[in-house]
Amino acid sequence: MMTNIVAMMNGGAGARAGGQGGTPKPDLLKLMAQASERLNQVGSETDALALLQSYAHSVAGADAAILLLRDSGLRHSATSTDAPDPYLWALADWAARRRQTAVVAELGADTLVASNIERPAGIGSVVLLALELAGEPAAIAFLWRTPHAPQPDELAALEILAHAGSAALARQRYENRLHEDETRYAVLGRASPALIWQTDAEGNLAHINWDHVNGDAQEHAGTWDRxxxxxxxxxxxxxxxxxxxxxxxxxxxxxLRDAHGAWRWLDMHALPLDAADGGYAGHVGIAIDVSEALRAGEALRQADRRKDEFLATLAHELRNPLAPISNVMYMLRHEGGRRRADRLLQIVERQVRHIVRLVDDLLEMSRITRGQIALRRAPMLLADALNAAIETARPQIESNRHRLELSLPPEALCVHGDMVRLTQAFTNLLDNAARYTEPGGEIRITARREGKTATVSIADNGMGIAAELRARIFDLFTRGQRGCGPGGLGIGLPMVKSLVELHGGVVELRSDGPGRGSEFIVRLPALERTPDETN
Structure with a gap:
């Protein structure tokens, strides 16, 4: 791997401390102890290198200190990130192979490095120590601009400084990596949609990233039960x-409870964590919110059940008219039956109309759900659609002796709509009211303008709708309790909702519960002018 220079510091303060002998003088020992202590307290690589340079100048007059790293990582430096001369790399290789300090008192007379490697300009002498920094090969070189033969006490002091400096730099690199890991972990914890947690050996929560989900994480430490x-x-x-x-x-x-007080289903996965001594330190795990998946699964199961109920209902509704038709066919084969053919054919006609209406509703809902309905919209009087719906639903209303009240505003109430489709929607609502209102009950239709909205209310004093059914009353295949008239297939109200929304409107249900009646409210964008004025 290419070796890169990290930093080079030039200049420094303090006077050179020299001397003779094989060991540092007492003042140098004191200075080295002070240097080691200060190096152990620095807070960055830049500060450590600057301090190393300062003490090297004080004890041996060195003009520069260079840290050489044999890795490809980019590191900050005190003053420079320029790559050093090939000569220094070659000298570092020599020191590493021999595991000794390389001392070059005069570059011009150096025999440690091959002569074909050019000596750098501006450097007179070098002391270089090969070492390891955080487990990686490295070297620290002290440079003089002029030739300099370091004395034994200077050399010993420089070696002490180099090892103290490398220890400080290694510690700082470990601390930097630890800080990076902790920061990365904290950011991942905040960004992760999963709950990340850790327990101690007793099973108490030691860490949880619940703060981005449910308030202060410290509040929940050690409290699974909370x-x-x-x-x-x-x-x-x-x-x-x-x-x-x-x-x-x-x-x-x-x-687990979320920040909004709602209970969320979470799938927890955890693995045991080994301690440094090989013992058990706890579990580390994540918890994934599966609430939406569970709700979706339950919705699919409910839809499947409603589909099965719908098919059973459809089979029953189609079978009911087939029985009288079959009886009529049997009777027509006999002489007495032929004399009553006209009356019997009326029965067949009525039952066939019922079958045709069921099939038409199914085909209509299929076209709506597939987006194949094309509205023929034009300015129209809302009263016209309501009157047409009343005429269509009148036979069922009269057969149940319902009292029908229609209240229209004094001014013309106009919408931009499809007359046939809006009549179809209101007819379904009237049929629904007649089916679930006891004989002799009341049905009230009220139309009014509310600002820029045309509002139609169809209310009854019938069976009402339970709260658990109100939430899904407009879902396909949802059926209420058995009413007074023929049972429905659970497609009428979804059809109403779809047709109203195609007109840019909304439909809602109000009911105080079973036995308290129901009210369906349709809101459509109103026009300011009548159809005649528009045309």
Whole structure:
């Protein structure tokens, strides 16, 4: 790997401390102790290198200190990131191979490095120590601009400085990496949609990134019971205690409260964590929110059940008219039956109309759900659609002796709509009201203008709708309790909702519960002018 220079510091303060002998003088020992202490307290690589340069100048008059790293990582430096001369790399290789300090008192007379490697200009002498920095090959070189033969005490002081400096730089690199890892972990914890947690050996929460989901994470430390749903706490505790005792992976599903107070289903996955001495230090795990997936699965199961109920209802509704038709065919084969053919054919005609209406509704809903309905919209009087719907639904209303009230505003109430489709929507609502209102009950139709909205209310004093059914009353295949008239297929109200929304409107239901009646409210964009004025 190419060796890169990290930093080179030129200049420094302090006077040179020289001397003779094989060991540093007492003042140098004191200075080295001070240097080691200060180097151990620096807060950055730049500060460590600057301090190393300062002490090297003080004890030996060195003009520069260079840190050489044999890795490809980009590191900051005190003053420069220029690559050093090939000569210094060659000298570092020599020192590393021989595991000794390279001392070159005069570059011009150096025999340690091959002569074909050019000597750098501006350098008179070098002392270089090969070492390791955070497990990676490195070297620290002290440079003089002029030739200099370091004395034994100077050399010893420089070696002490180099090792103290490398230790300080290694510590700083470890601290930097640790800080980077901690920062990365914290950011991942905040960014992750998953819950990340860790427990101690006793199973208490030591860490959880719940702060971005449910307030202060410290508030929940050590308190599984405060996070878990009361119904899940005991089973979770038993299962987790067993996983801790066996030091096995742990998987569980439980409910935890989110920041909005709602209970969320989470799938928990955790692995045991080994301590430095090989013992058990706890579990580290994540918890993935599966609430939406569970709700979607339940919705699919409910839709499947409603589909099965719909098919059963459809089969029943189609079978009902077939029985009288079959009886009529049987009777027509006999002489007495032929004399009553006209009356019998009326029965067949009525039952066939019922079948045709069922099939038409199915085809209509299929076209709506596939987006194949094309509206023929034009300015129209809303009263015309309501009167047409009343005429269509009148036979059922009169057969149940319902009292029908129609209240229209004094001014013309106009919308831009498809007359046939809006009549179809209001007819379904009237049929629904007649079906679920006891004989002799009341049905009230009210139309009014509310600002720029045309509002139609169709209310009855019939059976009403339970709260659990109101939430899904407009879902396909949803059917209420059996009413007074023929049963429906659960497609009428979804059809109303779709047709109203195609006109840019909305439909809503109001009911105080079973036995309290129902009110369906349709809101459509109103026009300011009548159809005649528009034309």
């Amino acid at each position: 996070l878990l749903h009361p119904e899940d706490t005991a089973a979770f505790g038993t299962a987790f205690a067993d996983a801790r005792q066996r030091r096995e992976p742990f998987r569980w599903r439980a409910r």
